[in-house]
Amino acid sequence: MLRAYTAAAIRAAEQPLLDAGHGPALMQRAAYGLAEAVVSVLHERDVGVYGARVVLLIGSGNNGADALFAGARLAARGVRTTALLTGGRTHGDALVAFGRSGGRVLSAPEDENKFLSEAARADAVVDGLLGTGGRGALTDSTAAIVARLNEIKQNAIAGMGTGLAVVACDLPSGIDASTGEVYGPVLAADVTVTFGAAKTGLLCPPAEQLCGQLVVVDIGLDDFLGEPDAYRLLSGDVAELLPHPATDDQKYTRGVAGIVAGSAQYPGAALLAVAAASACGPGMVRYLGDPAVSAALHVRNPEAVCSDQIPSQVRVQAWLVGPGIDGDSAQLARAQHAMGSGLPTVVDAGALPLVRAADTEDSNHNGVLVLTPHAGELATLMTRLGADTTRADVEACPLAAARKAVQLTGATVILKGPTTVVAAPNGTVFTQADGTASLATAGSGDTLAGILVALLAMGAGRTLPNRHLLGGTATENVAVASALGAVLHGRLARISPAEPLNAGMLAARIPRVWGELIATN
Secondary structure, eight states: OEEEEOHHHHHHHHHHHHHTTOHHHHHHHHHHHHHHHHHHHHHHTTOOSTTOEEEEEEOSSHHHHHHHHHHHHHHHTTOEEEEEEOSSOOOHHHHHHHHHTTOEEEETTTTHHHHHHHHHTOSEEEEESOOTTOOSOOOHHHHHHHHHHHHHHHHHHHTTSOOOEEEEESSOTTBOTTTOOBOSOOOOOSEEEEESSEEGGGGSTTGGGGTOEEEEEOOSOGGGOOSOSEEEOOHHHHHHHSOOOOTTOOTTTTOEEEEEOOOSSOHHHHHHHHHHHHHTOOSEEEEESOHHHHHHHHHHOTTSEEESOOGGGSOOSEEEEOTTOTTOHHHHHHHHHHHTSSSOEEEOGGGGGGOOOTTSGGGTTGGGEEEOOOHHHHHHHHHHTTOOOOHHHHHHOHHHHHHHHHHHHSSEEEEOSSSEEEEOTTSOEEEEOOOOGGGOSTTHHHHHHHHHHHHHHTTTTTTOTTGGGTOOOHHHHHHHHHHHHHHHHHHGGGSSTTSOOOGGGTGGGHHHHHHHHHHTO
């Protein structure tokens, strides 16, 4: 499992080592890791190290020093290295080491054109402008240089070239290391080499989309790091977490998923959700709703048990309410009953308006609710509960928006997007970036909702690896199952990624993806 920390936590972990005089050693470890990453990028692009051209953007802080020391290592291996100093001060030892190794030094603003001319012929650029301690946007002068470098890269790609490879030192300059907010322009990285541990912002949208491949270089902070700020499930975790039937299980003990979805106007939502839930292999899927929708369901999924009862009349282990129930008074009433059952309940789409604030009398069961909004739906929900929010606000900092929504509702929130953020009432956060843009299609969310209710009914999340790091509460089980669902849903789009995809195709892919994930363990 990948663990991420705030910028403040990283600085606090470094401090004992700095106080003990180990600062230079930390910097050399970081520089070594950065230089090796640049070499790897050159190899991946079939560029020999000797004779390659690498340019470096150097800021005033330790990040610029790390980049200069890395540049010195590259120059010693025969790389033509050119550094542009953009700040009023530069780390003296790093600058001396860079010069002694044969690095060429330019200064802004007088040498900017020379630097850009060299960059146009370079194989890679190292972004060493701002590090973990940097906040806000670049200065006007450095922002202009970054904008020009972005143009150089895009022009090369448009000309059918590979473009200028960008390696970010610690983080792409202009993003917030703790929140994932972006203060443009940002030089989008192909690889981000971060030091000590992953930073939360590197795993959160919108910043993650600018980070490329993330490489974490161990510089010796592990013994000084506290509790993570966020987690990410990796393939091995997923393999261990996916539920599987025990020898003595029968259909009721394997988990019964209850679904209140669809209506005469929107029957497809029910079909998609039931198909996805059933494909995950619970002991049973119960559907409550319109008889005409049930008839359609029996054609596609004859194993589903359908009726027009109310939730209190059937036994399930988890509920899904909301997809396609807009405007159907009977379905809305069923959804409200399910949300008050005290069972884990996925609340999607048309049921989100039923969610009440955490401090109201009818919010007693909010702690077991799992809300699944996209950015627009979350903005509407938050505004209705008293926190005026726009879609743009949510998209600017999804992590903060998800955490605020948890405070307002007391529920677990799954904020869907390029990187899905899962935030739980106890503060646990997962971020998962497993999907592709192919999932941005009508009905995809209904499929995710079906996956989630099946996983909750089957007890996913109760056997989390390294449980001692989380605690294993019921709320955390829900958060883990939610993250697991986001992984499984995202991986569905990675089968034949070049082919067109619609939501009706997703459920049939679940068994294959499930099996492939299990095989990674």
